[in-house]
Amino acid sequence: MRAENYQQINHPPSHAFELNFGPNHPGIEGNYALQVEVEGDTIVRAHADGGYLHRGFEKLMEQRLWIQNISLVPRICVPDPSPMEVCYSMAIEQIAGIEVPQRAQWIRVLQLELSRIAAHLFTFGGHAATTGMYSPMFWGVADRDLILDLFEMFTGGRVYSIYNLPGGVRRELPAGFLQRVSETLDYIESRLPDYDDLFFTNRVFIRRAKGVGVLEQAEALEMGVTGPNLRATGLPFDLRRDDPYLIYDQLEFEVPVEEAGDAWARTLVRRAELVESIRIVRQVVKALPQMDGPLRTATPNPLAWKIPAGEHYARVESSKGELAYYVVSNGSEKPWRVHVRGPSTMHAVQVLESLVIGGRIEDVAQTMFSLDACPPEVDR
Amino acid sequence: MSRLSYKEEGSLLRPLRALSFLGRPAVTLPLEPRPAAEGYRGFHLNDHKQCIGCSSCQKICDNAAITMVEVPDAPVDPLNGVRNLRPAIDYGRCCWCALCVDICPTGSLNLSREYVHTCTQEQIDSYFMLPDEDGMHGLHYEKGWQRSEASDLLALERLPMGERPVEERIDNFSEIVAGFTPQQAVEEASRCVQCGLCHDACPTGMDVPEYIRAIYEGELEQAVRWIYQTNPFSHVCGRVCTHRCEDACAVGHRGTPLAIRWLKRYAMDQLPHQRILEITREQKPTHSSGKSVAVVGAGPAGLTAAWDLAQMGHQVVVYEARAKPGGMPRYGIPEYRLPYESLDRDIEVITSMGVEVRCGVEVGASVTMDQLRQEYNAVVLAIGLHLGRSTRIPGSDHLQVRKAVELLRRVTEEGSIEVSEEVVVIGGGNVAMDIARTIARLQRQQWGEVRVIVTALEDLQNFLADPDEIREAVEEGVVICPSRGPQECVVEAGNLRALRSWGVRSIFDRSGRFSPHYDEEDEQYHPAGMVVEAIGQMPNSEQLLGESLTEQLEWARGRLQIDENGRSSEAWLWAAGDCVNGPDVVHAVADGHRVAASIDEALNHE
Numbered sequence: 014m015r016a017e018n019y020q021q022i023n024h025p026p027s028h029a030f031e032l033n034f035g036p037n038h039p040g041i042e043g044n045y046a047l048q049v050e051v052e053g054d055t056i057v058r059a060h061a062d063g064g065y066l067h068r069g070f071e072k073l074m075e076q077r078l079w080i081q082n083i084s085l086v087p088r089i090c091v092p093d094p095s096p097m098e099v100c101y102s103m104a105i106e107q108i109a110g111i112e113v114p115q116r117a118q119w120i121r122v123l124q125l126e127l128s129r130i131a132a133h134l135f136t137f138g139g140h141a142a143t144t145g146m147y148s149p150m151f152w153g154v155a156d157r158d159l160i161l162d163l164f165e166m167f168t169g170g171r172v173y174s175i176y177n178l179p180g181g182v183r184r185e186l187p188a189g190f191l192q193r194v195s196e197t198l199d200y201i202e203s204r205l206p207d208y209d210d211l212f213f214t215n216r217v218f219i220r221r222a223k224g225v226g227v228l229e230q231a232e233a234l235e236m237g238v239t240g241p242n243l244r245a246t247g248l249p250f251d252l253r254r255d256d257p258y259l260i261y262d263q264l265e266f267e268v269p270v271e272e273a274g275d276a277w278a279r280t281l282v283r284r285a286e287l288v289e290s291i292r293i294v295r296q297v298v299k300a301l302p303q304m305d306g307p308l309r310t311a312t313p314n315p316l317a318w319k320i321p322a323g324e325h326y327a328r329v330e331s332s333k334g335e336l337a338y339y340v341v342s343n344g345s346e347k348p349w350r351v352h353v354r355g356p357s358t359m360h361a362v363q364v365l366e367s368l369v370i371g372g373r374i375e376d377v378a379q380t381m382f383s384l385d386a387c388p389p390e391v392d393r
Numbered sequence: 394m395s396r397l398s399y400k401e402e403g404s405l406l407r408p409l410r411a412l413s414f415l416g417r418p419a420v421t422l423p424l425e426p427r428p429a430a431e432g433y434r435g436f437h438l439n440d441h442k443q444c445i446g447c448s449s450c451q452k453i454c455d456n457a458a459i460t461m462v463e464v465p466d467a468p469v470d471p472l473n474g475v476r477n478l479r480p481a482i483d484y485g486r487c488c489w490c491a492l493c494v495d496i497c498p499t500g501s502l503n504l505s506r507e508y509v510h511t512c513t514q515e516q517i518d519s520y521f522m523l524p525d526e527d528g529m530h531g532l533h534y535e536k537g538w539q540r541s542e543a544s545d546l547l548a549l550e551r552l553p554m555g556e557r558p559v560e561e562r563i564d565n566f567s568e569i570v571a572g573f574t575p576q577q578a579v580e581e582a583s584r585c586v587q588c589g590l591c592h593d594a595c596p597t598g599m600d601v602p603e604y605i606r607a608i609y610e611g612e613l614e615q616a617v618r619w620i621y622q623t624n625p626f627s628h629v630c631g632r633v634c635t636h637r638c639e640d641a642c643a644v645g646h647r648g649t650p651l652a653i654r655w656l657k658r659y660a661m662d663q664l665p666h667q668r669i670l671e672i673t674r675e676q677k678p679t680h681s682s683g684k685s686v687a688v689v690g691a692g693p694a695g696l697t698a699a700w701d702l703a704q705m706g707h708q709v710v711v712y713e714a715r716a717k718p719g720g721m722p723r724y725g726i727p728e729y730r731l732p733y734e735s736l737d738r739d740i741e742v743i744t745s746m747g748v749e750v751r752c753g754v755e756v757g758a759s760v761t762m763d764q765l766r767q768e769y770n771a772v773v774l775a776i777g778l779h780l781g782r783s784t785r786i787p788g789s790d791h792l793q794v795r796k797a798v799e800l801l802r803r804v805t806e807e808g809s810i811e812v813s814e815e816v817v818v819i820g821g822g823n824v825a826m827d828i829a830r831t832i833a834r835l836q837r838q839q840w841g842e843v844r845v846i847v848t849a850l851e852d853l854q855n856f857l858a859d860p861d862e863i864r865e866a867v868e869e870g871v872v873i874c875p876s877r878g879p880q881e882c883v884v885e886a887g888n889l890r891a892l893r894s895w896g897v898r899s900i901f902d903r904s905g906r907f908s909p910h911y912d913e914e915d916e917q918y919h920p921a922g923m924v925v926e927a928i929g930q931m932p933n934s935e936q937l938l939g940e941s942l943t944e945q946l947e948w949a950r951g952r953l954q955i956d957e958n959g960r961s962s963e964a965w966l967w968a969a970g971d972c973v974n975g976p977d978v979v980h981a982v983a984d985g986h987r988v989a990a991s992i993d994e995a996l997n998h999e
Contacts, residue, residue, distance in 0.1 A: 077455050078453075078455070080453075081492070082455070084455050085455060148411060167432075169430075169432045169434040169491065173489075175490045181543060184541040184544055185541065185543070210411060211410075212408075214401060217405070220403070271399055273399055284396075313548055314583055315492075316452055316585075317585065
């Protein structure tokens with residue numbers, strides 16, 4: 014704990030004590046800490062303590078060329094890195110007035126949805142582990158690796174794709190790739206009944222998850238909650254449908270909603286979203302072979318590329334919620350300011366601090382994971 | 394795939410179904426190394442033979458993971474843009490983004506399909522390595538990530554340069570090249586990767602990356618300051634330089650090199666001349682050394698030496714035999730390539746530094762070298778090559794057989810000369826093109842049509858003239874006859890009728906010596922009322938130096954013997970420029986600097 018985070022507790026009653034969750038992967042994908050005060054088994058106060066993964070991304074970006082940041086931004090969210098590079102590119106494209114070729118837009122959607130599937134598989138696994146079920150965790154992580162195999166094949170990198178550049182994407186899909194995608198999706202679909210058996214319809218898990226970490230819709234809106242966490246409170250808000258970017262308006266998919274707002278509802282939304290993402294990817298796989306044309310609009314030499322002065326707020330629906338890049342250019346070769354609106358910031362700080370209150374010690378980790386926050390994105 | 398309901402109660406028994414996995418075969422993955430996917434971004438592979446050490450990879454690297462390391466065995470060839478630097482990668486910093494691969498101007502850099510590198514604590518330095526084509530562990534993994542059309546980061550295409558169309562330019566001597574507009578110049582400058590290979594290739598070592606960068610930033614004054622660091626003939630070199638820099642340009646390996654010459658011209662043309670004079674005056678000396686230097690010949694070499702010496706505080710007087718200073722750029726280069734106005738501006742900059750130019754003074758006649766020697770502390774001989782060489786074929790002593798340099802000089806002096814209806818030019822270099830195109834213009838004025846033939850020993854692939862010159866000459870109606878060896882200027886009844894030529898079988902013998910072989914059966918007559926020889930020049934120094942000095946000096950094959958700094962065997966005499974060191978303006982400028990530095994050192998030690 015850092016000195017500035019230390020809060021003196023004035024003579025706590027003998028049955029009350031302070032408990033630190035973290036900072037070593039406390040039921041969240043990265044280093045993060047939650048200090049809770051408990052009375053018996055009940056949480057009475059909570060204090061989110063981040064900053065362990067602070068690398069100053071936003072400031073770093075101001076010191077790098079526009080294109081160099083492409084290899085920096087995926088690191089802001091390790092489990093779901095693709096939306097970072099797509100969103101950053103979109104902001105630049107808007108400011109500079111660069112049109113992205115159609116085919117590149119479809120490929121970006123393919124990348125985004127595969128990334129979402131991988132992220133959700135990871136979250137299931139993690140969530141299961143917080144309730145003491147380790148088999149689903151191994152399954153989730155192992156099956157996510159199959160998606161990473163796909164990424165390795167088409168972007169050249171397993172985790173950090175670094176596949177986008179302002180103007181489009183960096184290379185052709187390799188031969189036989191779409192076939193491999195279909196096969197992988199078939200496999201993942203065939204695995205869902207197993208997941209259901211072991212995890213989603215496991216009475217132990219449902220009993221543990223129901224009623225835990227209940228988030229009211231009004232409260233959610235007040236705190237800037239987005240993504241599956243918001244949709245689990247009954248509000249069907251999804252940027253892919255409500256503020257479509259790339260070619261999402263040409264795709265058919267549903268926006269799954271749950272009403273209860275608890276950990277179980279959030280899990281259900283993610284499970285349904287996984288299925289919808291598979292549906293989207295299948296549409297892209299079907300459409301891409303019919304397409305022709307360039308992959309990227311040519312841009313100037315990156316060592317001397319000035320983006321015209323201007324600003325843009327580009328947003329996408331990441332697996333965690335609304336991810337946005339607010340990019341300001343003063344007409345130079347480096348961004349003047351980049352602000353990352355990461356959905357996890359709200360989820361891991363304000364929301365988490367309020368949701369754990371009144372809950373029990375054993376549910377803290379689960380509540381954290383059900384919110385699916387990403388610490389590096391909180392810290393940036 | 395049905396959706397689960399929130400009301401789902403779940404089952405206590407269904408999780409037990411997973412027990413069926415106990416009976417299934419285990420998934421095992423092989424432990425031995427296996428290649429990653431095609432296009433994987435693994436460790437770096439660098440073909441050292443292809444790599445030119447331009448350091449573009451280092452510049453694009455967002456983690457400063459690349460350091461350029463000198464590899465002593467690697468070739469160094471500045472004229473072709475090759476350095477012996479190679480990228481070394483720090484894998485503690487590398488993030489495998491492959492931007493270095495995508496920007497590589499030669500394509501020497503790729504990533505391999507190798508996954509893993511581990512080491513013990515003692516081998517921790519192994520994360521810093523100089524990759525070659527064998528890969529990180531010498532295991533010859535195949536190439537993974539390679540640059541694709543979509544990932545290519547360089548801007549390969551040069552911006553087209555506006556030119557006066559043929560019909561507008563053929564009747565007159567107006568400048569052909571339009572020059573860049575500000576927008577074009579910035580865009581062209583933005584293609585630069587700042588490698589500095591151009592600087593290494595330039596005879597006078599111009600700070601090209603710096604002034605291109607300044608142009609890109611819109612800082613024209615700064616660009617001009619950079620240009621004047623090394624070259625007082627910037628207007629001239631912005632137009633007629635042989636641009637070695639462009640031959641060395643890294644971008645030229647896969648695309649067209651940057652138009653460095655035109656960018657220099659842009660910077661010089663855009664800034665008002667008065668402002669350029671103010672800027673160059675910043676370099677004016679505040680002290681006087683009390684020493685004086687005489688320069689013979691007001692061409693690029695002599696005036697550059699004078700410019701440098703004046704800045705060093707010496708008093709400099711330049712003696713010029715012709716009516717105006719400028720040397721070969723004025724009396725040898727036609728105005729459609731180099732308007733005299735541009736040359737005059739360069740000269741004004743030089744004279745404003747305090748250099749005195751005395752025109753119309755023929756050294757050897759009105760003033761002798763001996764007088765100069767007594768009057769000044771040092772003398773620079775920069776007299777150029779103003780005598781044309783002759784083919785010495787039969788009939789070449791006819792009055793209508795002329796030398797190209799002599800005709801070009803007369804065109805400058807007299808504005809025009811009389812040309813005959815049919816002209817044959819012998820020679821395939823830039824001087825041949827200059828005279829052929831000059832005559833073409835004069836023929837249009839005097840005869841209404843162009844009938845100029847250029848015959849040269851070389852075939853078209855090996856022509857000595859710039860490809861642009863050849864293209865423009867052909868556009869203007871000049872006929873090029875490659876691989877022709879001149880045999881005789883045919884004279885009938887005292888009148889020149891034609892040039893007789895044979896086809897060329899080979900120009901050089903096996904040991905590479907000039908020894909042309911002809912096909913005697915392939916004989917042609919090129920009708921001509923005038924034949925112009927443009928096969929080379931020589932200095933005109935005998936009268937100038939005088940007999941006794943000529944005897945005192947050391948000579949090598951008709952050329953004055955000098956040391957590497959241009960100093961002759963006489964301690965007070967230096968020589969520079971074409972007369973000792975051909976063959977073009979920028980070499981003459983470089984020579985001028987070299988000689989000036991040597992003189993300054995000598996005078997300071999006197």
